Every structure is written in C-alpha cells, then in structure tokens.
Amino acid sequence: MKIIAIANQKGGVGKTTTAVNLAACLASKRKRVLLIDLDPQANATSALGMSGEEEGKSMYQPLISEATAADQIVATRFDNLWIIPGDINLAGAEIEVARQEEHLTRLRTALEPLRQGAPLDFVLLDCPPSLGILMTNALAAADEILVPIQCEYFALEGLSKIDHVIHQIADSGANPGLRLAGIIMTMFDVRTNLSSQVVEEVRKHFGDTVYKTMVPRTVRLGEAPSFGKPIIEYEPVGAGAIAYNALAKEFIARHREG
Amino acid sequence: MKIIAIANQKGGVGKTTTAVNLAACLASKRKRVLLIDLDPQANATSALGMSGEEEGKSMYQPLISEATAADQIVATRFDNLWIIPGDINLAGAEIEVARQEEHLTRLRTALEPLRQGAPLDFVLLDCPPSLGILMTNALAAADEILVPIQCEYFALEGLSKIDHVIHQIADSGANPGLRLAGIIMTMFDVRTNLSSQVVEEVRKHFGDTVYKTMVPRTVRLGEAPSFGKPIIEYEPVGAGAIAYNALAKEFIARHREG
Numbered sequence: 001m002k003i004i005a006i007a008n009q010k011g012g013v014g015k016t017t018t019a020v021n022l023a024a025c026l027a028s029k030r031k032r033v034l035l036i037d038l039d040p041q042a043n044a045t046s047a048l049g050m051s052g053e054e055e056g057k058s059m060y061q062p063l064i065s066e067a068t069a070a071d072q073i074v075a076t077r078f079d080n081l082w083i084i085p086g087d088i089n090l091a092g093a094e095i096e097v098a099r100q101e102e103h104l105t106r107l108r109t110a111l112e113p114l115r116q117g118a119p120l121d122f123v124l125l126d127c128p129p130s131l132g133i134l135m136t137n138a139l140a141a142a143d144e145i146l147v148p149i150q151c152e153y154f155a156l157e158g159l160s161k162i163d164h165v166i167h168q169i170a171d172s173g174a175n176p177g178l179r180l181a182g183i184i185m186t187m188f189d190v191r192t193n194l195s196s197q198v199v200e201e202v203r204k205h206f207g208d209t210v211y212k213t214m215v216p217r218t219v220r221l222g223e224a225p226s227f228g229k230p231i232i233e234y235e236p237v238g239a240g241a242i243a244y245n246a247l248a249k250e251f252i253a254r255h256r257e258g
Numbered sequence: 259m260k261i262i263a264i265a266n267q268k269g270g271v272g273k274t275t276t277a278v279n280l281a282a283c284l285a286s287k288r289k290r291v292l293l294i295d296l297d298p299q300a301n302a303t304s305a306l307g308m309s310g311e312e313e314g315k316s317m318y319q320p321l322i323s324e325a326t327a328a329d330q331i332v333a334t335r336f337d338n339l340w341i342i343p344g345d346i347n348l349a350g351a352e353i354e355v356a357r358q359e360e361h362l363t364r365l366r367t368a369l370e371p372l373r374q375g376a377p378l379d380f381v382l383l384d385c386p387p388s389l390g391i392l393m394t395n396a397l398a399a400a401d402e403i404l405v406p407i408q409c410e411y412f413a414l415e416g417l418s419k420i421d422h423v424i425h426q427i428a429d430s431g432a433n434p435g436l437r438l439a440g441i442i443m444t445m446f447d448v449r450t451n452l453s454s455q456v457v458e459e460v461r462k463h464f465g466d467t468v469y470k471t472m473v474p475r476t477v478r479l480g481e482a483p484s485f486g487k488p489i490i491e492y493e494p495v496g497a498g499a500i501a502y503n504a505l506a507k508e509f510i511a512r513h514r515e516g
C-alpha cells in the first residue's frame with residue numbers, strides 16, 4: 001500500500017481534479033483506492049456527488065481524538081473506490097492540532113492502522129492549498145508527493161517553495177523517506193506560449209519527475225464537478241478522460257514494484 | 259481610510275490578480291493605496307516585480323512581536339502605491355499566532371496605528387487560500403470583504419462557506435461591523451455555459467453585492483505576472499486593463515462617502 005499526498009500550496013492548480021479523476025481511473029483499472037479529502041472545502045467529496053455533512057464522517061475526529069480513520073471510511077458508488085469525506089470542521093482541526101505536542105504527526109499516527117491492515121493499493125490525500133498544519137501533516141504521513149502544477153507563472157514560482165517544504169519535513173525526521181515523486185502538468189492550453197514555456201521550464205529543472213502525460217484545459221473537466229461525476233463518467237470519450245486514463249496508466253507503471 | 263480584505267478560501271480564483279490590478283488602477287486614479295501581501299506564496303509581491311526576501315520586510319514580525327506595520331512599508335515604482343511584501347515566513351506565523359492568547363486580533367492590533375496616522379485612502383489585504391489564522395486575522399482586521407469568484411462550480415460552492423465564516427467573525431465580537439461588501443466575477447469565459455450559469459446563480463443569491471464589472475479570462479492577464487507588471491503597464495489597451503479600470507471606477511463609486 002502506498003500513501004500519496006496530492007499537494008501544492010498554490011491554489012486552483014488542479015489538485016482536487018487530479019485526486020478525484022486519478023482515483024476513479026485507478027479504480028476502473030481494478031486498483032483498490034481510498035481517497036481522503038483533507039480540505040475543509042470538501043471539493044473532492046462533492047466532485048463524487050457526496051457530502052461530508054450527510055455522511056457525518058471525516059478526518060476531523062481522528063486528528064483531534066483517538067477515533068480511528070477506519071471508522072470514517074465510506075463506500076462510493078464506484079467499485080474499488082472508497083472515500084473519507086472532507087468537511088468544514090477540518091478548518092478547526094488546524095488550530096486544535098497546532099496546540100498539541102505532536103502537531104506534525106497526528107495524521108501519520110491516525111493512518112498507521114490502515115497501513116497495517118487495509119487491503120488497499122493506494123491512499124490518495126487531497127490537500128488544501130496552504131502551508132499550514134493539514135498540509136504538513138499530509139506530507140509527514142505520505143510515502144510520496146504528487147504535485148499538480150498549472151501551466152502558469154505563479155504555479156511555477158510555487159514549485160520551489162513546495163520542494164523546500166518537502167526537504168524540511170524529510171530533514172526534520174518526521175518522514176525521512178519523503179520524496180517529490182511526480183509532477184503533473186495541468187490545464188495545458190495549446191493556444192498560449194505561457195503554457196509551453198512553463199512546461200519547458202519545469203522539465204528542465206525536474207527532468208523525469210515530470211509525468212509525460214499532460215492534462216489539457218477542457219470545458220468538460222470544468223463542468224464535471226457540478227454534476228458530481230468524475231470525467232470518465234461525465235464524458236468517457238473526450239480529451240479529459242483520455243488524459244486521466246493515460247495518467248493512471250503511467251502512474252501504475254511508475255509504481256509497478258509497489 | 260478603509261481596510262479591504264480580498265479573500266476567498268477557494269484557491270486560484272483571482273484574489274492576487276484582483277488585489278494587484280485593482281491597487282494599480284486605483285493608484286493611477288490618484289487614490290493612495292497600501293497593498294499588504296498576507297500570503298506566504300508572496301504572489302502579489304512578485305506580480306509587482308518585487309521580492310519579500312530582498313526587501314527583508316513583511317507582516318511576519320508585526321504579527322508575532324511588537325514590531326510596527328509602518329516599518330514594513332516599502333514604496334513601489336508606481337505613484338500612490340505602497341506595499342508590505344509577503345514572504346515564506348508568514349507560513350510559520352500561522353502556528354506561532356495560533357498559540358497566542360489574542361490569536362484572532364493580532365493583525366487588527368498591528369494595523370491600528372496605520373488607521374490613526376497614515377494618509378491612505380485604501381489598504382488592500384491579499385489573503386492566502388485558506389480558512390486558517392492568516393485569513394481569519396484579515397477578516398477581523400478589515401472594514402469589508404471583497405470576494406473574487408471564478409465562474410466555476412467549486413468556486414460557487416465555496417461562497418456559502420466564506421459567507422458563514424464572515425458571520426462567525428462578526429458574531430464573535432472580533433469585528434462586529436464586518437460585512438461582505440462586494441463579489442467580483444473573474445475569469446469569465448464567454449465560450450462556456452458554465453460561466454453564465456455561475457454568474458446567474460451568484461447574482462440571484464447576492465443581488466447588488468455583485469459588481470457589475472466582470473473580469474474576462476484573457477491570456478495577457480495570465481502572462482503579466484511573469485513580467486512583474488500589473489495589466490495597465492503590461493497591456494494598457496486590452497480586455498484585462500479595460501476590465502480592471504472599470505472595476506476601479508465602480509469600486510470608487512461604491513466608496514464615495516469613504
């Protein structure tokens with residue numbers, strides 16, 4: 001089982017869109033996947049047509065008490081895909097966890113029993129856009145980081161900052177083996193020079209860490225969440241589904257030994 | 259003098275693009291403006307071609323010690339526009355402030371002397387995408403909130419959450435007069451139904467709070483930050499500059515009594 005944090009402190013770069021669609025595509029290829037929504041916005045939860053409030057489950061209790069993560073797992077309507085929903089209370093967890101002794105490893109401790117006992121191939125953590133407690137907890141809990149990055153300037157600038165934070169977490173001893181395992185280029189727009197310049201720049205600095213598959217900006221990918229459907233259900237034969245299926249294939253190939 | 263928080267916990271909705279371009283347009287119309295970059299990403303700072311690290315100034319010290327905000331003010335190359343840069347240390351401030359008694363009103367206290375003595379018309383606070391300490395401090399310090407919202411589904415979902423947080427801050431007594439003064443529709447794309455549906459939905463719920471001026475998605479607005487220029491300098495006669503100039507005019511009309 002591998003725990004993968006899908007993180008980037010820059011907002012709106014496609015973290016949730018990647019977490020949800022990668023999870024759905026992996027599940028359709030018979031990988032057993034748990035998606036954990038760590039964002040108080042709970043966008044990953046609503047993108048699957050679900051709601052944290054309705055389910056009454058989230059990572060809030062496991063982060064602040066002895067409640068177990070296993071009790072928060074909810075089945076989705078898709079085979080091989082489970083979710084721990086997000087909800088607004090997670091915002092309050094940031095302050096409560098900040099005041100605890102082990103404020104960096106609460107999530108890592110809460111997920112340890114799953115690592116030992118759950119028959120899962122992958123756990124994907126959808127992170128909120130921040131350099132706060134929820135994000136650093138995700139980095140301390142994960143085996144690797146997948147960073148979606150928009151083909152835009154601010155997103156490029158942010159890459160060095162997340163690289164810096166990853167080294168800080170690894171060096172602090174909270175998660176010595178942590179590594180930046182993959183970068184995914186999202187919202188690639190063939191019409192603009194900016195997109196190609198950013199891709200070139202990222203490939204120059206990060207080489208093979210950058211996935212070959214790029215996700216284009218498409219109207220359908222922007223629409224799908226409003227119907228509570230992943231792209232392979234909303235528009236199974238379109239540029240968005242083709243890209244995320246190819247991404248899932250590349251992801252499986254990179255984790256073959258896993 | 260009015261303190262305006264430009265905030266939305268949803269990431270990538272155009273907070274920084276709006277803060278920087280509204281500030282530059284107001285300054286060009288002879289309003290005296292201070293832009294405060296509260297985001298550890300420091301995008302507003304780099305969008306003006308500056309860097310917090312180089313200047314060695316930010317709101318970090320005033321938030322965690324008795325250092326004054328006035329000492330952090332730096333002139334920009336534009337008349338009537340000053341900045342307090344952002345820098346990565348602000349991420350650390352979240353944890354340090356969370357552990358203090360007055361964790362909600364540190365910023366409000368730090369900005370009080372400016373309110374009494376600085377010859378400014380407007381102070382614009384560019385907020386990070388989060389429901390954490392930096393954002394709640396900005397809401398507690400501001401006279402009003404301006405919420406940029408992308409014409410997309412997740413952004414629409416997020417509007418009820420920020421409305422909820424504003425009421426919590428007002429009801430808590432930290433800032434009883436706080437109100438959601440304006441909503442700005444950003445990245446409007448004439449080509450998609452989603453854009454018009456979101457605009458219709460927002461106008462239905464929030465009526466006149468929504469600015470009449472909408473900001474279209476344009477390639478130049480996406481490119482401008484990589485040159486460290488606001489749009490009125492990068493492409494003075496284009497859809498982006500026309501929209502932000504119109505927005506500044508509408509903003510001034512709405513603050514006439516200010």
Ligand SMILES: Nc1ncnc2c1ncn2[C@@H]1O[C@H](COP(=O)(O)OP(=O)(O)OP(=O)(O)O)[C@@H](O)[C@H]1O
Nearest residue numbers: 011012013014015016017129217218221222269410
């Ligand atoms: N490839 C794409 N084509 C078109 N729209 C997209 C694409 N990927 C994401 N979007 C849209 O762009 C917006 C931002 O994407 P998303 O919410 O997934 O980013 P995020 O990084 O999770 O944001 P946050 O930082 O708020 O968590 C959303 O409205 C989403 O629907």
Ligand SMILES: Nc1ncnc2c1ncn2[C@@H]1O[C@H](COP(=O)(O)OP(=O)(O)OP(=O)(O)O)[C@@H](O)[C@H]1O
Nearest residue numbers: 011152269270271272273274275387475476479480
């Ligand atoms: N009207 C527009 N047209 C085209 N691109 C835009 C427009 N407004 C913003 N952008 C681009 O979209 C991205 C997101 O915008 P911006 O960074 O201003 O949002 P934000 O809400 O400040 O993000 P964060 O949540 O990370 O602080 C940036 O790369 C920016 O250059």
Ligand SMILES: [Mg+2]
Nearest residue numbers: 015016039043
């Ligand atoms: Mg997200």
Ligand SMILES: [Mg+2]
Nearest residue numbers: 273274297301
């Ligand atoms: Mg910003």
